[in-house]
Amino acid sequence: MLRLPAFALERPRTLRAALELLAENGQSAMVVAGGTDLLPNLKHELFDPKLLVSLAEIDELRGLCASAEGGLEIGAMTPLADVATSELARTRAPALAQACGLVAGPQLRTMGTLGGNVLLDTRCQWYNQTYFWRSALGFCLKKDGSACHVVAGGKKCVAAASNDSAPALMSLGAVLHFESASGAREVAIDEFFTGDGIQNKKIAPGEILTCVRIPPMPAGHRGAYGKLRDRGSIDFPLLGVAVRLDCSSKDVVENADLVLTALAAQPKRVKRASETLAGTKLGTPAFDEAAEKVAELAYQQCRPLANIPGDANWRHEMVPVWVRRTLAAAATEPNVTT
């Protein structure tokens, strides 16, 4: 039995009321969306809010629609299950729809929101544990302690970004829209995550993520998300691979992007992937050869750490395997945008 620490709960009905509550209560307040990341973390005594401000009753934050420019606008409180099954998301942002559909299990996808997923706390096997468990090891840098158990002598937390939506949204060039009592701001998701495992997101107290915007994709856009995990359900990623392939009308790759996650605090873009794949035609040996080269590049550029479960060397060996598989999935799925 894991009890929650005591806190007060507010359920404002408007965004304005929620922003005011956050502004009034400063650092002692936290936002709760679906609660599927926050509640386990509170049960593990990783945060100590006096007030939880639930966004569940704010209708304006929920829903997925086509944007005027031909992209997508997804309210932060839209359940992951809705993103995964939306025809619009599956056609305009296939990697994102697939990533959302692979998060956790069915109940958690009904409860968990896209906003909460983007803002998921980093994970580490030495951190996502009860107070009692953590105390036995003298705690760690990220919470209550001064040492890192992953990197001996390390002065920087390297807990893993484990949100499946993040690499997909990075491959799609998504923009995050925030509101606070003092105004609104937009930030490209590429600029949002940092390499600091203690706080890997540039979000200020009092800010609410209201909307995720995905720009329009070119006609020949294809995408896929591949996920390594022990079981086919429930588990967080041991590796996540988001693939973007923008092709000409003749199925020749014009632009590509690969973003990997569950490595360190920040999702990682594979360098030189686009140059390597560009000019090759899907379904030809040239494409397969380029995919093989990209898999090798990813292998060289990624170093999984002993931060999350699963042997780090094995997870490293799985990098090229999942890069190849996910590239093949993107290349062979029917081109959904045309």
Place this chain on the structure above:
Amino acid sequence: MAALNLTINGDRLETAAPDHWTLLEVLRYRLGLTGSKQGCDKGDCGACTVLLDGQPVLACLTLAGLAQGRAVTTIEGLMPAHAREGKSGADPVQDAFDRCGALQCGFCQPGMILSARALLNANAHPTRAQIRAALAGNLCRCTGYTQIVEAVEYAVAVAAGVEPAPRAWETPRARLTDIEEQGTRRPSGQARP
């Protein structure tokens, strides 16, 4: 302490609990509805699954205050709901789990049955893949899942009025009816159609 107005298994109830109590804690420790199980208490196992406005959710990660004004169905509510429809015995999914031996210790059953019930409410003729996907958030440490999936298929067949496919432990000859005739089966609440 906050007042809670909840609709549980069709009954409107008034209770109170501190803001930091989960729906699971209110069900089990305020209302005495211990059918919803407290397994991992952190989202991993699905033993606490209840239906919130018809959708399976984890009661251990649902703040009780957020269930205000919403309809909660627990395992205790299935049989009364079935009776309200003028039918006798257990909910057909419960009956199918019983007939198919889809349990050993039983700890996962309330959650498993509610996930299955929600699936069948939305889709009366699911494929095996759809059944497996719908139950993918409910862990069972005993059965190996085979009989559980078969139980859901059995419930589907009974509802459709067709002969259920033979279960894994049945040879094509030793069908359930034969076993019943031999009188080796414990009688259950509902007669077969």
